[in-house]
Amino acid sequence: MSLFWFLILVLQFEKPKPPKLKSLCLGVIGRHFEDIIDNLAQISGFFPSEVKITLAAIARRRKLLTDDVIIALVDSSWEILDISGSDVSDFGLSQVVKTCKSVRAADISRCSKITSTGVYELIQHCSLLEILRWGGSPRSEHTARCSLSMLKPHLQIVEGESWEELDTSEITHGAPSLRWLVWPKIDKDSLESLSRECPRIIVNPKESPFGYRGIQIPEGALQNVPLDNFVVQDIDVATWAVSGFMPRSIPSTALGSDELTIAEKFRLAFEERDNRLAPKRAKNARQHQRRAEKEFLMTSTRARALVLASRASKSLPRS
Template sequence: MAMMAIARRRKLLNDDVLISLADNSWDILDISGSDVSDFGLAKVVKMCDSLRAADISCCYKITTLGVSELLSHCQYLETLRCGGCPRSDTAIGRCLGLLKPKLNDVAGDSWEELDSKDIANGAESMRWLLWPKIDDNSREILASDCPRIVVNPKRSVFSVRGLKVPNEAIADLALDESFVQGIDPNTWAIPGAVQKVVILSDSSPNELPIAEKFRLAFVQRDERLAPKRAKNVRQHQRRAEREWIMTNAEAKLVVLASRLSKSLNSTLS
């Protein structure tokens, strides 16, 4: 998880990286602002079906298909972070139907009084939805059809609707922050790069290919470590030569003969 958190911060997280690192023990998934697509998300949620919280905000490659895969496979999902870019706002807006409770031919005055087993495909565990630019219509739909879901909860010492707001539902805390605590931020800082805010649209023609990002990252690291590596090689060679001379009698004679020869040549000249 720490490796994925660092990859995400270095803008290197894509389908291949996510799938290679995924583990079925994960209970959170933070792929916000990454190049992960519907394909990668669908693969991972089938493996990590015990997720409690997920952040798919600013993922311009995730569409309605990816969101529906997440909600369908992760029945224990309590917190969802979404939106942040036009594609993400559209995707969650079209998936509101998946958040509504659907009853399996049961009788009752209110679905709130039913057991979760009576509710099918309704994201029954969902309690917190972070959607910064939610439109009024969507907010009204959620308020009337999904009263269990709290939209954009605020940090507070008090509970919301009788529930304490978990850290996963606090907007100003990165979902994967706990996995990089104690790690030097330089681990994901790109040397010589000037950080700037990039607003992703539905298409990013100037976006560097992921292979090029990896290549640049390794080139920068190699250039930074090259002087130290060369120094270590020289020190190792000198140390090996001294050890060989000290442990080899013939080598000692060769060195003494060389020194004697230099001394004689100096005297004669």
């Protein structure tokens, strides 16, 4: 056997590494996240940056990410901001981007409380933004269409007789660093407008071993990979499961989804009904046993004699 095939066999039978202690602790905190929300603003200051962003990712998957939660956890060192599918509003987003101005990738898709006002705050404060993900729901699609013009460069009305006299900041308004836009349901007119007026932005890049036109596509620009996926890779998925239900797999396209199958719903309903009726069944069984004993005593002379003798022996004083 060649060395190559030997190494392949070794890798196949290699035991998975145990989770890190920090990951186990974060999993426990994540399961009881509701219990610390009220005091999160007071205790989050003791958490390192990587712990804060992990808790934010867990809260998002558990549908607990709100303005108060993200504002309490935000850290200036964050380079990604994933609030997709959350209840974060324009106010929460504006407060967050004022703190973490180094964000290079943001996901605001499926956020029904974010409007073009929030998008404007994001673009204005995060000048290093390279990846933007939006759309995905009717409200978010509307916000994306209304905010599209913010991504395009435009020239302000300035005083000056020649282009050489203009400052760079006066020309490059919009999102100067944006290179990747993930908008799965982009309409034809918006796509043509972006291609014509903002060719530097690549819309919905497809995964390929050769990249996109020779450019390596960052993982955050791929539709089927959650932006904060790497943050929770070592966390047990049961942390954000519902009713103790453990998903059979962790598809990257469905991380954070807590929808149960119909079969699982029937199973849980049957278990709930069975546990609810268990005390009644036990009571009926005891009543049935007492009736059977009573009937046996009434029909058997020998049994009555044994019961009377037992009672008499109990009433006699012990020497």
